[in-house]
Amino acid sequence: MAASVLLPAVAVWSLFFLLCGADMELTSSGSERFKVEGRAVVPGVRAQDWVSGGRVLVDGEEHVGFLRTDGSFVVHDVPSGSYVVEVISPAHRFEPVRVDITSKGKMRARYVNHIKTTEVLRLPYPLQMKSSGPPSYFIKRETWGWTDFLMNPMVMMMVLPLLIFVLLPKVVNTSDPEMRREMEQSMNMLNSNPELPDVSEFMTRLFTSKSSSKSSSGSKSGKSGVGKRR
Incomplete structure (x- = not known):
């Protein structure tokens, strides 16, 4: 009598543990994280003079990284997907770069083109982001002619x-x-x-x-x- 009662309970618990283990495996495989690497360069300026005020933003402010003394950066814990990587600095302007990360960790970088979205111009990886000049915070006053x-x-x-x-x-x-x-x-x-x-x-x-x-x-x-x- 006791054996007949214990057998269904053991079967239910074993099935529960199997389902929990499968769910944990799926979540662990789906939440695999990667890192985005690169370097920011300002021509004619030493990296030590400007990196203290710069940051690296991946997908807005979803993932934030900081610049090292040599201008390099690494943003950790980034899942697979497509992201826009930006280097933010108050004294220098950098063009954003799109980075595509596959589920196997393969990286592909390209220019961000909001006008021709189908046009793909690839960039080398790790990223090499060069400053395009100082940011324009003010509009130049028109002169009389x-x-x-x-x-x-x-x-x-x-x-x-x-x-x-x-x-x-x-x-x-x-x-x-x-x-x-x-x-x-x-x-x-x-x-x-x-x-x-x-x-x-x-x-x-x-x-x-x-x-x-x-x-x-x-x-x-x-x-x-x-x-x-x-």
């Missing part, structure tokens, strides 16, 4: 009509009455505001003054020629 003054819309509105009034009579044949009439009509169409000066009147005065000056100069030259002949 002549181009800003000339490209001002108000200046362009004043300068362009002046250039048209000066250069157009030299380009167009103003002695042709039909051409002059067409230009006056087009100017009248532009001058829709009665408060503004009449553009066609201005153009007429400009052209007539030029034509009269030419005719007067021609008549004077003719008279001088006749006087010489006499």
Whole structure:
């Protein structure tokens, strides 16, 4: 009677211990940890002068490491997966690097490209992270230049009509009455505001003054020629 009661209890306990052992093996195999190694270099600066204020961040602040006196670093207890490794320093800027860790501990490093995520540019491992310059905490104040003054819309509105009034009579044949009439009509169409000066009147005065000056100069030259002949 006692043996028949003990046998099921022993079987239940043995099954329980087997399940617990299998679960522990799975958790131990799934929680295998690795380390991320590398070196940070600032060209022209000794590592002792800046490593005290630097840190190594893996996946944000999920895993944090510190720099040694020679610039090298090791971040322990990192499980398998994909991580972004960054070197943070207040005086130097480093480009982040992506590190992929397989379940067998194989490491693969590449550039972080947020625009072309499918593009893979591999990097050597252990990591060699070089500073790209000082960080820019402030935006440089814009300085005044002549181009800003000339490209001002108000200046362009004043300068362009002046250039048209000066250069157009030299380009167009103003002695042709039909051409002059067409230009006056087009100017009248532009001058829709009665408060503004009449553009066609201005153009007429400009052209007539030029034509009269030419005719007067021609008549004077003719008279001088006749006087010489006499």
